[in-house]
Amino acid sequence: EAGVTQFPSHSVIEKGQTVTLRCDPISGHDNLYWYRRVMGKEIKFLLHFVKESKQDESGMPNNRFLAERTGGTYSTLKVQPAELEDSGVYFCASSQGEAFTEETQYFGPGTRLLVL
Amino acid sequence: AQSVTQLGSHVSVSEGALVLLRCNYSSSVPPYLFWYVQYPNQGLQLLLKYTSAATLVKGINGFEAEFKKSETSFHLTKPSAHMSDAAEYFCAVGKPRGNTPLVFGKGTRLSVIA
Numbered sequence: 001e002a003g004v005t006q007f008p009s010h011s012v013i014e015k016g017q018t019v020t021l022r023c024d025p026i027s028g029h030d031n032l033y034w035y036r037r038v039m040g041k042e043i044k045f046l047l048h049f050v051k052e053s054k055q056d057e058s059g060m061p062n063n064r065f066l067a068e069r070t071g072g073t074y075s076t077l078k079v080q081p082a083e084l085e086d087s088g089v090y091f092c093a094s095s096q097g098e099a100f101t102e103e104t105q106y107f108g109p110g111t112r113l114l115v116l
Numbered sequence: 117a118q119s120v121t122q123l124g125s126h127v128s129v130s131e132g133a134l135v136l137l138r139c140n141y142s143s144s145v146p147p148y149l150f151w152y153v154q155y156p157n158q159g160l161q162l163l164l165k166y167t168s169a170a171t172l173v174k175g176i177n178g179f180e181a182e183f184k185k186s187e188t189s190f191h192l193t194k195p196s197a198h199m200s201d202a203a204e205y206f207c208a209v210g211k212p213r214g215n216t217p218l219v220f221g222k223g224t225r226l227s228v229i230a
Contacts, residue, residue, distance in 0.1 A: 004159065031215050042120075043206065045217035056217065091160065095215055103215055107152070107160035 002026070004108035006092050012114045018080040021111045025074070025094030031055075032075050033095075033105060034067060038088040046090075049075060082115045089113070118143045118209045122221035130229050135194040137224050139181075139207035142188065148210040149190040150218065151181055155203045163205075166190060168212065177201070202228045 047057040051072035164175025
């Protein structure tokens with residue numbers, strides 16, 4: 001069974017440019033999460049999809065970040081325009097099941113974003 | 117609110133020595149607790165999890181962790197370190213409702229010296 005995949009693995013862009021990150025969850029997983037790790041700090045939650053709906057986007061830093069999940073399958077996270085402080089590793093995770101059940105979150109390898 | 121503190125950003129042990137990575141948590145609800153490991157150029161892999169069953173949890177690769185409510189701790193141990201254990205380890209706390217965001221510690225990088 002394929003795990004969570006993320007594309008690209010690395011991205012280097014200039015301040016002010018736009019970058020789109022993609023996450024493909026494990027097939028059949030309804031829950032999809034985005035997290036981010038800024039260098040030297042902890043991994044922080046950004047948002048949570050249940051199927052195609054945003055369940056919780058309390059961690060999104062500002063309106064330069066836009067996440068979508070088309071048809072409840074893959075998800076994209078767009079940063080527009082990118083700022084220096086957006087640099088970090090963006091992780092995607094997915095889990096199966098509905099609320100009120102304990103489900104393990106499976107993580108992808110991350111996308112390393114560097115904004116110059 | 118929930119939070120996690122991992123003591124020591126970098127731990128170094130000799131091959132064959134005990135591995136002890138410390139994690140303390142804070143949670144306003146009974147916590148679910150997790151240890152993840154990240155090997156170089158790979159994603160986060162679940163080592164073990166505590167979900168209110170047995171307080172001593174055994175995971176993959178010989179790791180285990182013990183939930184101690186009185187100490188609000190969930191330390192990760194392995195009796196004998198192997199070179200392949202060199203990685204970064206993350207402790208995380210979640211909520212028993214399930215399918216909710218995890219709150220992570222800052223991570224501890226483990227080095228194993230031959």
